[in-house]
Amino acid sequence: MVGLGLLAVPTGAGAAPVLPPVTPEELVASVLTADPDAFAGTVEVDNSLGLPPLPDVPQAGDGTSTARVWSDGEDGGRVQLPTADGEKTFVSDGTTFWAYDSQGRTVTEGTGADRPARPDAADPAAAATEAIRMLQSSSTVTVDGTAEVAGRPAYELVLSPAPDERTLLREVRIAVDAEQRVPLRMTVLATGSSDPALQVGFTELAFGPQDPALFTFTPPPGSTVVEPDAERPEGLPERPGTAPTVVGDGWDTVVLATVPATGEGEGTGMDLRALGTPVSGPWGSGTLIGTAVANAIVTDDGRVAVGAVPEQVLTEALAR
Amino acid sequence: MTSSPTLAAATTPPPAAAGPLAARAVGLRKTFGSTVAVDGVDLDVPAGSVLGMLGPNGSGKTTLIRMLLGLTRADAGTAELLGHPVPDGAARALPHVGALVEGPGFHPFLSGRENLLRVAATEPLLGAREIAGAVDAALDRVGLADAAGRRFRGYSLGMKQRLGLAGALLLPRRLVVLDEPTNGLDPAGTRDVRRIIAELHDGGATVIVSSHLLAEVEATCTHVAVLQSGSLVAAGGLAALLESGTGGLDVVTPDVDLALETLRAAGIAAYSAPGDEPGVVVGEDGPPTAETVALLVRAGVAVQEARRRRARLEELFARLTEETS
Amino acid sequence: MTTAPVLDPVSDAPRAAPLGRLLAAELRWVLRRPRTLVMLGLFALIPVLISIGVATAGATGRGPGLVSAVAGNGLVLPIVALTLSMALLLPLAVAMAAADAIAGESAHGTLRGLLLSPVSRLRLVVMKAFGVLVVATLATVVVAAVGVLAGLVVVGGADGQLVTLSGTALGPGAALLRVGLVVVFVVGQLAAVGAVALAVSSVTDHPLVVLASVLGALIVFGVLSAIPALEWLQPWLLTSGWTAGVDALRDPLPLGGMIESSLRALCYVAVGMGLTTYRMLRRDA
Numbered sequence: 004m005v006g007l008g009l010l011a012v013p014t015g016a017g018a019a020p021v022l023p024p025v026t027p028e029e030l031v032a033s034v035l036t037a038d039p040d041a042f043a044g045t046v047e048v049d050n051s052l053g054l055p056p057l058p059d060v061p062q063a064g065d066g067t068s069t070a071r072v073w074s075d076g077e078d079g080g081r082v083q084l085p086t087a088d089g090e091k092t093f094v095s096d097g098t099t100f101w102a103y104d105s106q107g108r109t110v111t112e113g114t115g116a117d118r119p120a121r122p123d124a125a126d127p128a129a130a131a132t133e134a135i136r137m138l139q140s141s142s143t144v145t146v147d148g149t150a151e152v153a154g155r156p157a158y159e160l161v162l163s164p165a166p167d168e169r170t171l172l173r174e175v176r177i178a179v180d181a182e183q184r185v186p187l188r189m190t191v192l193a194t195g196s197s198d199p200a201l202q203v204g205f206t207e208l209a210f211g212p213q214d215p216a217l218f219t220f221t222p223p224p225g226s227t228v229v230e231p232d233a234e235r236p237e238g239l240p241e242r243p244g245t246a247p248t249v250v251g252d253g254w255d256t257v258v259l260a261t262v263p264a265t266g267e268g269e270g271t272g273m274d275l276r277a278l279g280t281p282v283s284g285p286w287g288s289g290t291l292i293g294t295a296v297a298n299a300i301v302t303d304d305g306r307v308a309v310g311a312v313p314e315q316v317l318t319e320a321l322a323r
Numbered sequence: 324m325t326s327s328p329t330l331a332a333a334t335t336p337p338p339a340a341a342g343p344l345a346a347r348a349v350g351l352r353k354t355f356g357s358t359v360a361v362d363g364v365d366l367d368v369p370a371g372s373v374l375g376m377l378g379p380n381g382s383g384k385t386t387l388i389r390m391l392l393g394l395t396r397a398d399a400g401t402a403e404l405l406g407h408p409v410p411d412g413a414a415r416a417l418p419h420v421g422a423l424v425e426g427p428g429f430h431p432f433l434s435g436r437e438n439l440l441r442v443a444a445t446e447p448l449l450g451a452r453e454i455a456g457a458v459d460a461a462l463d464r465v466g467l468a469d470a471a472g473r474r475f476r477g478y479s480l481g482m483k484q485r486l487g488l489a490g491a492l493l494l495p496r497r498l499v500v501l502d503e504p505t506n507g508l509d510p511a512g513t514r515d516v517r518r519i520i521a522e523l524h525d526g527g528a529t530v531i532v533s534s535h536l537l538a539e540v541e542a543t544c545t546h547v548a549v550l551q552s553g554s555l556v557a558a559g560g561l562a563a564l565l566e567s568g569t570g571g572l573d574v575v576t577p578d579v580d581l582a583l584e585t586l587r588a589a590g591i592a593a594y595s596a597p598g599d600e601p602g603v604v605v606g607e608d609g610p611p612t613a614e615t616v617a618l619l620v621r622a623g624v625a626v627q628e629a630r631r632r633r634a635r636l637e638e639l640f641a642r643l644t645e646e647t648s
Numbered sequence: 649m650t651t652a653p654v655l656d657p658v659s660d661a662p663r664a665a666p667l668g669r670l671l672a673a674e675l676r677w678v679l680r681r682p683r684t685l686v687m688l689g690l691f692a693l694i695p696v697l698i699s700i701g702v703a704t705a706g707a708t709g710r711g712p713g714l715v716s717a718v719a720g721n722g723l724v725l726p727i728v729a730l731t732l733s734m735a736l737l738l739p740l741a742v743a744m745a746a747a748d749a750i751a752g753e754s755a756h757g758t759l760r761g762l763l764l765s766p767v768s769r770l771r772l773v774v775m776k777a778f779g780v781l782v783v784a785t786l787a788t789v790v791v792a793a794v795g796v797l798a799g800l801v802v803v804g805g806a807d808g809q810l811v812t813l814s815g816t817a818l819g820p821g822a823a824l825l826r827v828g829l830v831v832v833f834v835v836g837q838l839a840a841v842g843a844v845a846l847a848v849s850s851v852t853d854h855p856l857v858v859l860a861s862v863l864g865a866l867i868v869f870g871v872l873s874a875i876p877a878l879e880w881l882q883p884w885l886l887t888s889g890w891t892a893g894v895d896a897l898r899d900p901l902p903l904g905g906m907i908e909s910s911l912r913a914l915c916y917v918a919v920g921m922g923l924t925t926y927r928m929l930r931r932d933a
Binding site: 415428429451 | 768
């Protein structure tokens with residue numbers, strides 16, 4: 004029973020390590036210029052965003068999922084998203100990328116510009132660095148003590164929205180590795196809740212040279228190789244024809260995009276109306292889908308506005 | 324019934340606690356819930372004796388045996404087996420003990436021989452090379468040699484019982500405990516059990532037999548213990564028990580008057596025998612048989628026959644169990 | 649009347665039949681039991697049936713589910729078959745063995761015979777645990793071995809290789825090592841089931857009670873692990889790591905899940921065997 008109890012204790016819950024003091028500016032600068040060594044790690048995503056689980060991306064739904072991440076310290080990287088009965092693998096050697104889906108045994112292979120959206124959300128280092136870059140100018144940045152993540156001492160960097168930012172978020176906490184200055188954990192906290200809406204962090208992390216074979220990919224026997232822009236075999240909607248536009252900056256950024264009218268062909272297999280509430284205004288009418296940290300409006304004419312902002316900011320963006 | 328060895332034994336009943344004891348119970352008590360199965364039993368089993376354990380169903384015979392063998396922990400009291408405390412010292416005693424308790428326990432899908440081989444493999448005193456021989460010898464001894472290859476499932480009740488007996492007799496034992504050994508046996512089987520008990524007895528082993536068949540106990544046992552509702556109501560040498568309280572010596576003689584005169588002159592209570600046969604009956608507190616007969620013969624009485632007037636075990640049993648119930 | 653010596657200091661030394669002989673006897677008994685053999689035969693059928701199902705469904709594996717990973721990728725079959733059997737059939741088989749081991753022997757009256765031989769109660773526990781472990785190992789090995797054969801013969805390998813879920817190809821040697829790893833992992837989990845089942849077996853005379861308890865526990869654990877509010881219970885539930893065997897199909901091999909499950913299984917083994925021993929030292933036979 005004691006043994007079971009030990010298993011149940013979350014790892015990395017040790018006392019806060021003692022580290023030399025650092026100013027927020029130094030810390031942010033060191034993160035943005037960090038050049039971490041090669042590493043292998045396991046990432047846990049704790050998701051309480053309140054999104055429904057999507058058929059193709061179970062990780063989007065509430066719950067805990069893991070990802071395994073490797074980096075060769077240069078451009079090569081590898082991310083594996085295991086599910087109960089399958090796995091998605093993303094490999095890049097810096098010039099060529101591969102995406103493998105065990106369910107259809109399909110390999111998507113491409114180079115440079117074709118690079119599909121990598122599951123950066125699964126890599127706390129990449130996601131957090133991006134967040135710092137985006138939010139830095141519109142935030143109050145502080146260092147709030149230290150923490151231990153995946154057995155490594157880290158500084159807790161806190162980004163809180165500047166007072167004039169209209170956002171649903173209270174703060175974003177980023178644990179930065181004291182030695183490598185790479186983000187180890189990112190926690191997104193919404194206003195009005197003490198539990199993180201989203202937490203992405205390493206549970207295991209080891210820096211050191213990695214097997215070069217990890218950063219290349221040979222399509223296995225029996226697999227199908229598809230071009231990145233060729234029709235996806237699983238009937239996923241094609242990418243929107245027009246590139247998304249960004250309204251605003253910092254915390255109240257709103258992304259505007261258009262989607263092909265739903266109900267045509269296979270579609271996503273989901274009626275968006277069932278997920279949200281109908282809204283209307285001078286900009287038209289549509290469906291509001293709200294979560295703890297973000298809102299989205301899908302208009303009836305196929306426009307989408309998404310942001311970590313109240314509904315009003317979305318409608319203002321749509322009304323432009 | 325009145326074979327001479329038993330008579331001889333009767334004249335010198337072994338004192339209960341004097342000799343070495345093969346088994347001993349002191350104040351043994353066992354309850355199951357609110358039922359008292361065995362209630363403060365003190366019992367000595369002299370080494371070399373054949374003890375018949377008698378009692379109606381549910382009188383605690385099997386529970387007492389199970390406590391003596393260490394299968395059940397007593398609530399109170401102590402038990403000893405071959406001089407070792409039970410259950411703590413059972414590992415020292417049990418290798419020398421063969422037992423058939425609560426019916427034969429075997430696996431239906433194995434043959435008789437395979438079942439015995441499995442038991443024999445666990446016998447500490449059997450060397451690896453002796454196992455097969457010991458199993459065959461035991462099967463032969465209980466008359467199962469021909470059916471040894473058949474599955475236990477197909478055995479008749481009697482054959483199962485014989486196999487159980489064979490398990491207890493896999494090697495020479497110092498103590499053999501047989502709980503209802505003749506259950507399900509035909510008359511031939513019962514005779515075999517008697518023969519085996521006699522052989523064990525002749526070999527110097529102690530035997531404890533529980534049975535509800537009184538005639539069987541009377542025929543094979545030297546000692547008797549009678550249980551009633553968990554209590555021991557009588558225990559001791561069989562002959563002594565049978566003579567105690569039932570007494571009397573029947574002397575067949577035509578010289579009834581002379582005999583009565585002689586006996587009364589010697590201060591021995593006697594009266595003329597009722598019934599057709601002429602003779603006298605000597606009172607139960609009279610001297611031993613040989614002494615009485617010698618006295619009569621010296622006085623010139625023509626003694627045609629003298630026999631101890633004995634109660635059948637059945638009467639004794641009925642009397643003992645009625646008295647207490 | 650000759651009287652045998654009652655106390656003999658020489659021959660009254662505590663004696664026991666050699667442990668090896670006891671284990672051999674137990675092994676023989678387990679293997680002669682018809683239901684053990686029937687059960688092993690059924691376990692051999694599982695991978696065969698999966699392979700036939702996969703082969704007739706078409707050579708290309710498209711769609712979700714572990715079974716589809718087998719299509720055209722025969723060496724995956726043993727691991728998938730083991731993972732599927734782990735859900736119910738393997739634990740039940742082990743529970744059956746544990747039920748027969750103590751409760752069944754008691755019901756047949758043979759437990760008494762063993763104790764009277766005498767086999768010390770501690771050795772009896774060792775003997776019985778060994779027997780259950782043998783059944784668990786045999787059943788697992790049968791599923792794995794027949795799985796490899798059926799995978800290669802009926803399904804056909806991917807050029808004799810195993811294509812992992814991560815899209816890499818392993819040679820036959822590495823693939824068999826993975827299968828061996830899963831066999832060890834599964835036997836460890838089954839040992840935990842067996843230990844707990846033995847503990848139940850040691851308190852009852854009815855083998856069916858053991859089967860029912862294990863089946864009930866599997867159902868309760870399944871329900872508990874499906875309730876999100878009880879997520880904190882997960883680390884205590886034996887079943888929550890039972891799919892970790894699938895990790896052997898990922899590359900590089902993640903051992904974390906299997907190690908954690910194995911440690912959990914070890915705790916169950918310790919508790920189960922502790923209870924079994926405690927109970928067997930006191931049990932009436």
